Amino acid sequence: xxxxxxxxxxxxxxxxxxxxDPLTRLKTMxxxxxxxxxxxxxxxxxxxxxxxxxSPTQVGTPLGRYDLVVVPGGYVTRKIRYEAPFVKWLQTMxxxxxxxxxxxxxxxLGAAGxxxxxxxxxxxxxxxxxxxxxxxxxxxxxVDEGSVITAAGVTSAIDLGLHLVEKFAGFDxxxxxxxxxxxxx
Numbered sequence: 001x002x003x004x005x006x007x008x009x010x011x012x013x014x015x016x017x018x019x020x021d022p023l024t025r026l027k028t029m030x031x032x033x034x035x036x037x038x039x040x041x042x043x044x045x046x047x048x049x050x051x052x053x054x055s056p057t058q059v060g061t062p063l064g065r066y067d068l069v070v071v072p073g074g075y076v077t078r079k080i081r082y083e084a085p086f087v088k089w090l091q092t093m094x095x096x097x098x099x100x101x102x103x104x105x106x107x108x109l110g111a112a113g114x115x116x117x118x119x120x121x122x123x124x125x126x127x128x129x130x131x132x133x134x135x136x137x138x139x140x141x142x143v144d145e146g147s148v149i150t151a152a153g154v155t156s157a158i159d160l161g162l163h164l165v166e167k168f169a170g171f172d173x174x175x176x177x178x179x180x181x182x183x184x185x
Contacts (some may be wrong), residue, residue: 018157073103
């Protein structure tokens with residue numbers, strides 16, 4: 001299983017790291033040996049909403065080669081969902097079997113066309129904007145619509161990561177990862 005973690009200027013780092021940590025434990029804890037991942041961006045240096053810098057492992061690479069792509073949120077999503085080059089890059093994940101977002105990252109999945117006819121969630125302050133893109137905005141921590149999974153506010157990134165661990169490796173593995181993370185959310 002190959003995972004692509006999208007990062008971009010102005011993102012909320014916990015949205016990225018909260019999902020990254022449990023998902024990468026699938027490999028680091030020895031549950032799924034064939035798991036690999038890339039941190040993907042359209043520029044070589046990324047700075048989050050608090051000036052923390054990240055260096056992606058893949059720059060401008062189409063996202064369709066991944067089994068799962070995870071898109072974080074951040075207040076800047078309200079602006080970049082209208083930036084055609086960024087949205088076109090996100091649309092390259094079309095062939096990807098699973099697409100996931102944290103917080104207002106759902107606005108980006110919506111702008112790319114992946115939420116049509118689906119239920120979705122986001123941060124409470126982005127629900128009005130999300131309604132433009134999906135069939136129903138749901139007030140839940142994680143909404144799993146099969147191939148598209150969205151998570152609510154910032155801390156729900158951990159919930160999303162654990163949900164995806166269970167989806168790909170089962171409940172027992174999710175519980176082992178959760179306990180190792182000392183997470184009781």
